[in-house]
Amino acid sequence: MPKTTADSPGLLINHPRRYELFSSLALPLVRRRLFERLAERSGVRPGDRVLDVGCGTGALTLAVAAAVSPDGSVLGVDPSEPMVEHARRLAARRGANASFTLGTAQELDAADGSFDAVVTSFAVHHVRADRREHAFAEMFRVLRPGGRLLVADFRGPSGRHREMIAAAGFTGLTRGRELPFAHWITATRP
Numbered sequence: 001m002p003k004t005t006a007d008s009p010g011l012l013i014n015h016p017r018r019y020e021l022f023s024s025l026a027l028p029l030v031r032r033r034l035f036e037r038l039a040e041r042s043g044v045r046p047g048d049r050v051l052d053v054g055c056g057t058g059a060l061t062l063a064v065a066a067a068v069s070p071d072g073s074v075l076g077v078d079p080s081e082p083m084v085e086h087a088r089r090l091a092a093r094r095g096a097n098a099s100f101t102l103g104t105a106q107e108l109d110a111a112d113g114s115f116d117a118v119v120t121s122f123a124v125h126h127v128r129a130d131r132r133e134h135a136f137a138e139m140f141r142v143l144r145p146g147g148r149l150l151v152a153d154f155r156g157p158s159g160r161h162r163e164m165i166a167a168a169g170f171t172g173l174t175r176g177r178e179l180p181f182a183h184w185i186t187a188t189r190p
Helices: 016-026 031-041 059-068 081-094 129-142 159-167
Strands: 049-053 073-078 098-102 115-121 143-153 171-178 182-188
Touching: 031 059, 031 115, 031 143, 031 171, 031 182, 049 059, 049 129, 059 073, 059 081, 059 098, 059 115, 073 081, 081 098, 115 129, 129 143, 129 159, 143 159, 159 171, 159 182
Parallel strands: 049 073, 049 115, 073 098, 115 143
Antiparallel strands: 143 182, 171 182
């Protein structure tokens, strides 16, 4: 049965090769460095267990996997099966300590406090506006106390997103940008 608007996760991207081509053209020569910088900004360390929400083709997941190696791991979650399959193939080719599964930001299939960090890049704007607050609450739930959050997107994080992150219980919100178009917020679960 097809999903209705009321139960859809939000905007899905189901063409990984087109997405990769577009990303490469839109961000020539800087894409890989951008994700490396976001991984650094997230504060992940070797040995961390990390969740990448809305992982898409796995660009940030793979950058984070390199940062948490050799003993850490990253789980990428995305609602698009073609994107998850593409990410799995790419991670396998690179030998990255990353795994991928289907899921949505609004209903994370993980135990409370099971991750040291949660990252998400260029995905929050795809979550239905009426479900974003719940998505941030889910990110908070799966982080351990002291866990870190990184949210990156194209537009400067709106006051509403900062409000939702704070309402979920996060503290120590900081914001900035990488390159002219990638804006980020970091926060901590107390």
